[in-house]
Amino acid sequence: MTEKIKNPINNRKEITINKLKGLGQSIIEDVENKEIPSLKIPSRGTGNIVYDENKRYYVLGDRYGKRSLGNVKQIKKIGQMMYVSNFCKDLVNREKTATLREMYYVSEGWGMSFSDQNESNILAEDLEVTLGASREDLGLMPEEDGASVYGNITLQEGEVEINALKSGKSGYTISPTIDEVDFVDHNVERVIAVETMGMFHRMVQEKAYDKFNTLIVGLKGQAARATRRFLKRVSTELKLPVYICNDGDPWGFHIAMVIISGSAKLAHVNHDLATPDAKFLGVTASDIINYDLPTDPLKEVDIMRLKELAKDPRYKNKQWQNEIKKMLKIGKKAEQQAFSKYGLEYVVDTYFPEKLENI
Amino acid sequence: MTEKIKNPINNRKEITINKLKGLGQSIIEDVENKEIPSLKIPSRGTGNIVYDENKRYYVLGDRYGKRSLGNVKQIKKIGQMMYVSNFCKDLVNREKTATLREMYYVSEGWGMSFSDQNESNILAEDLEVTLGASREDLGLMPEEDGASVYGNITLQEGEVEINALKSGKSGYTISPTIDEVDFVDHNVERVIAVETMGMFHRMVQEKAYDKFNTLIVGLKGQAARATRRFLKRVSTELKLPVYICNDGDPWGFHIAMVIISGSAKLAHVNHDLATPDAKFLGVTASDIINYDLPTDPLKEVDIMRLKELAKDPRYKNKQWQNEIKKMLKIGKKAEQQAFSKYGLEYVVDTYFPEKLENI
Numbered sequence: 001m002t003e004k005i006k007n008p009i010n011n012r013k014e015i016t017i018n019k020l021k022g023l024g025q026s027i028i029e030d031v032e033n034k035e036i037p038s039l040k041i042p043s044r045g046t047g048n049i050v051y052d053e054n055k056r057y058y059v060l061g062d063r064y065g066k067r068s069l070g071n072v073k074q075i076k077k078i079g080q081m082m083y084v085s086n087f088c089k090d091l092v093n094r095e096k097t098a099t100l101r102e103m104y105y106v107s108e109g110w111g112m113s114f115s116d117q118n119e120s121n122i123l124a125e126d127l128e129v130t131l132g133a134s135r136e137d138l139g140l141m142p143e144e145d146g147a148s149v150y151g152n153i154t155l156q157e158g159e160v161e162i163n164a165l166k167s168g169k170s171g172y173t174i175s176p177t178i179d180e181v182d183f184v185d186h187n188v189e190r191v192i193a194v195e196t197m198g199m200f201h202r203m204v205q206e207k208a209y210d211k212f213n214t215l216i217v218g219l220k221g222q223a224a225r226a227t228r229r230f231l232k233r234v235s236t237e238l239k240l241p242v243y244i245c246n247d248g249d250p251w252g253f254h255i256a257m258v259i260i261s262g263s264a265k266l267a268h269v270n271h272d273l274a275t276p277d278a279k280f281l282g283v284t285a286s287d288i289i290n291y292d293l294p295t296d297p298l299k300e301v302d303i304m305r306l307k308e309l310a311k312d313p314r315y316k317n318k319q320w321q322n323e324i325k326k327m328l329k330i331g332k333k334a335e336q337q338a339f340s341k342y343g344l345e346y347v348v349d350t351y352f353p354e355k356l357e358n359i
Numbered sequence: 360m361t362e363k364i365k366n367p368i369n370n371r372k373e374i375t376i377n378k379l380k381g382l383g384q385s386i387i388e389d390v391e392n393k394e395i396p397s398l399k400i401p402s403r404g405t406g407n408i409v410y411d412e413n414k415r416y417y418v419l420g421d422r423y424g425k426r427s428l429g430n431v432k433q434i435k436k437i438g439q440m441m442y443v444s445n446f447c448k449d450l451v452n453r454e455k456t457a458t459l460r461e462m463y464y465v466s467e468g469w470g471m472s473f474s475d476q477n478e479s480n481i482l483a484e485d486l487e488v489t490l491g492a493s494r495e496d497l498g499l500m501p502e503e504d505g506a507s508v509y510g511n512i513t514l515q516e517g518e519v520e521i522n523a524l525k526s527g528k529s530g531y532t533i534s535p536t537i538d539e540v541d542f543v544d545h546n547v548e549r550v551i552a553v554e555t556m557g558m559f560h561r562m563v564q565e566k567a568y569d570k571f572n573t574l575i576v577g578l579k580g581q582a583a584r585a586t587r588r589f590l591k592r593v594s595t596e597l598k599l600p601v602y603i604c605n606d607g608d609p610w611g612f613h614i615a616m617v618i619i620s621g622s623a624k625l626a627h628v629n630h631d632l633a634t635p636d637a638k639f640l641g642v643t644a645s646d647i648i649n650y651d652l653p654t655d656p657l658k659e660v661d662i663m664r665l666k667e668l669a670k671d672p673r674y675k676n677k678q679w680q681n682e683i684k685k686m687l688k689i690g691k692k693a694e695q696q697a698f699s700k701y702g703l704e705y706v707v708d709t710y711f712p713e714k715l716e717n718i
Contacts, residue, residue, distance in 0.1 A: 096564055098703055099557040105653055105699035143557045145529045148504070160525045168516050169536055170504045173529035176560070181527075198458040198502045201535070205455055294464055340464035344457055 012137055012179060013092055019131040020089045020138075024082070038068035039078065042129045042268070049267045051313040056276035057262040060129070076112055080123055081130075083110045088127070091139030097177060099143055100124060100135075129268045136179060136225070146174030146226030148197065150204050151215035153186040164215070169204060170197075171218070178226045183238060186215075191234055192281070192352070193217035195246040195255060199336045199347070206348035212356065215240075223259050225266075228273040231259055235275045242275055243359070245352075248283030248293075249333035250305035253315075253324075256280045261314040281355050285326035288334045291351065294341050295332035302333060371496055371538060372451055378490040379448045379497075383441070397427035398437065401488045401627070408626045410672040415635035416621040419488070435471055439482055440489075442469045447486070450498030456536060458502055459483060459494075488627045495538060495584070505533030505585030507556065509563050510574035512545040523574070528563060529556075530577070537585045542597060545574075550593055551640070551711070552576035554605040554614060558695045558706070565707035571715065574599075582618050584625075587632040590618055594634045601634055602718070604711075607642030607652075608692035609664035612674075612683075615639045620673040640714050644685035647693045650710065653700050654691035661692060 023039075030037035042048070043063040052059045067074045067081075087106065091098060098106070103124070104117045114120040128135050135141075149164045150171035156162075157175070161184060164172040175181075192214045194200055200218030203209070209216055215234070219227060234240045244259055246252030260278045262270030288295060298306070309315050310324045327333065339347040382398075389396035401407070402422040411418045426433045426440075446465065450457060457465070462483070463476040473479040487494050494500075508523045509530035515521075516534070520543060523531040534540075551573045553559055559577030562568070568575055574593070578586060593599045603618055605611030619637045621629030647654060657665070668674050669683045686692065698706040 096703065097560065098699070099560075099696065101557060101694070101696045102561070102699040102703060105697055106703065108653055108700050141557075141560065143555060145507070145556055148532065155527070157527045160527065162525065162527050166519045166521065167526055168514070168519065168521050168531060168534055168540075170532035170534040172527060173507065173532050175527055175529040177528060196502060197504055198460060198500075201456065201458075201500065202461070294467055335460070337458065337460045338464050340457070340461040341467050344455065344461060344465065 013095075016092050016131075016133050016137045017089065019133055020085050020092070023085055023131065027082070036068055036070040037078070038066055038070070039081070039130060040064045040066055041126055044125070044129060044268065046264075049264045055271070055274075056260075057270040057274035057314075058264045058267040059270060060267045077123070079112050080107075080110075080114070080120075081127060083107065083112065084120075084123055084127055088138040088140065092137075097139045097141040099141055101143070103140060132268075134269045134272055136176065136229075141176040142225055144224045144226075145176065146178065146224045146230060147193070147220060148173055148200060148218040149215055149230070150200070150218075151188055151209040153188060153215055154184040156182040156184050165209070169201070171200075171204070171216070174224075174226045174230045176224075176226045178229050178233070183233070186238060186240075187213075188215050188240065189213045191215040191217060191231065191240050191242045193219050193223075193231065193242065193244045193259070195219050195221065195252055195336060199245075202337075202344065203348060206345055208348045208352065211348065212352065219244075219246075219255065222255055225273060228259055228262075228275070231278065232273060232275045235277055242278035243281040243356070244278055245281040245336065245355075246283065247333070247335045248285065248288055248327075249298075249335075250302055250309055250327075252283065252336075253280070253309060253320075254305075257309075257312075257314050279359060281359065282351075283334055283336055283338075284323045285330060285332075286323065287351075287355075288330065288332055289326075291339065293334040293338040295334045295338070298327070298331050298333055303328065372454075375451050375490075375492050375496045376448065378492055379444050379451070382444055382490065386441070395427055395429040396437070397425055397429070398440070398489065399423045399425055400485055403484070403488060403627065405623075408623045414630075414633075415619075416629040416633035416673075417623045417626040418629060419626045436482070438471050439466075439469075439473070439479075440486060442466065442471065443479075443482055443486055447497040447499065451496075456498045456500040458500055460502070462499060491627075493628045493631055495535065495588075500535040501584055503583045503585075504535065505537065505583045505589060506552070506579060507532055507559060507577040508574055508589070509559070509577075510547055510568040512547060512574055513543040515541040515543050524568070528560070530559075530563070530575070533583075533585045533589045535583075535585045537588050537592070542592070545597060545599075546572075547574050547599065548572040550574040550576060550590065550599050550601045552578050552582075552590065552601065552603045552618070554578050554580065554611055554695060558604075561696075561703065562707060565704055567707045567711065570707065571711065578603075578605075578614065581614055584632060587618055587621075587634070590637060591632060591634045594636055601637035602640040602715075603637055604640040604695065604714075605642065606692070606694045607644065607647055607686075608657075608694075609661055609668055609686075611642065611695075612639070612668060612679075613664075616668075616671075616673050638718060640718065641710075642693055642695055642697075643682045644689060644691075645682065646710075646714075647686075647689065647691055650698065652693040652697040654693045654697070657686070657690050657692055662687065 027037045048061040048063040104120045148171040197218045203216045244256040262274035386396045407420040407422040463479045507530040556577045562575045603615040621633035
């Protein structure tokens, strides 16, 4: 593959600006039409979060709330939303970003400040939902960086071209502004994401990138939004299969599932973040048995969590149901690094090849 | 500066192998001399941790314990230490690394396994202290990666040359194997480390690397060992002044102080990790007053912590004592990002220049 892959979302900036302008325009129009200005804000309550069987992730339903300048209690909220929108428009125009924390401090100068940061965070989320834009599009960046990536992919960030084989042993770090990155070129057949940096470094040392012609992604626990966006983009834009290998316990399962089918809390942005074609590669309860792995007994909290997962629509396929039942039956869990029982190289030399073949 | 800077520690591998061999040799000699084999292990108890006024960090005193094969209770511990030493020798010889977690699982095959990972961790620390080698020298890597670095420095990791201006917006990530990295070239006058990635991204966006001719280091809270080692190396090998700017609260103070004067717990490796010439740049209690920053009231736990710090030998200079007293007096703390009250650019355009001039 040699031709440059166009990032189909480079017009996101323009779309966002138009959405922000449209919001202000709608208020102006209400005034001009001598109507009381109001805004429709889609509901994020649990009753309005729906698992979409076709899309294979949670989406928002069509319920919404109305905020009106005719309601004294809502005047301040609408004013704040206008200020936040204006702040975001300025960010996007100047190609800057700010953290939610910074916005909270900036808001001190607005004359209608928030009582605490929780309030300004919720208002930023209101704006996301109302516009159907992600907070990253609005220039509001999470504090946290994304995963580490190692392997033969070339990315472009502004003027700079980066190859993730040549970024050092800890690889290329996915930045919160991942949507401004272009995929220039790559020479891999797949992506394998692992839960811990311990396993990431193991795979780099054992040259897994070469053996499996793969990108290696070190998730560092629960995947950051930027990581989920990166995986979504390699899946849809580069058509690469994505595999996720985590610890064999309910928490590892769910780190994978949030990448695959998104979270309920972020139903309004799952279309940007969920990668329904990504596959869970292990560690499964079957692996624990087949590889005779060192284990820890399930704790009460693990058992409760597994039972919750069994009822979750995202886990309803037969394979997941079987694995959850099996783990409850054996009463044991195991970590990725447990394969070291058979030597440091075993996980790359034996386990991964067998799992990839079986999938 | 154009000539390549030699990494003076590239013979660390050889030194470590010799230390490991020496340990085995001492046991063999005891046997040959028909003496009961024993080992001297320096004590890490609080009574043996001493603040060294000249070195300006904690060191271990000269107390030690003895482990002897003549003591039935100690036989297993000595056997385990031989296995761990052998495992480490193998790692260093093959230029591999393992996490403590991996070593714990590997030990399952030794026939004298540990009852839990805490036990194997402590034994690895025993080995560090006994040999006077760091766990990284022994190939035992922490899980966690180090800080993010942005700015004009060129590093060499194996065959790969990396420039930290060209590694993407999140910069170059310091890997746990930082001692295998050579400093090739740089064009900076100083290093500024900041506590949060929010502030790191702010500084990158405002081109602080250019304005202050500086490396920007994003600590991500408490600095990882690899980060401390990196800062030590830029301070001693490149002779660059290191400044640390954290939140204005006891936790921010102490993140800086652990970089400057090391921790008591790691007294045995502070000679590799502490950077006594590094300077705390803020946020101070004086800054809170002078810049009229948005604040939060000190909590009970903050007050207790400040009083602890006041008695800590690392904080005994007048400046620290004054700032601690002042913070207790005003009863307030402030975050780095609080400068956004005056606009996103203020911290780079106004605060840092004023602080750097005053230092």
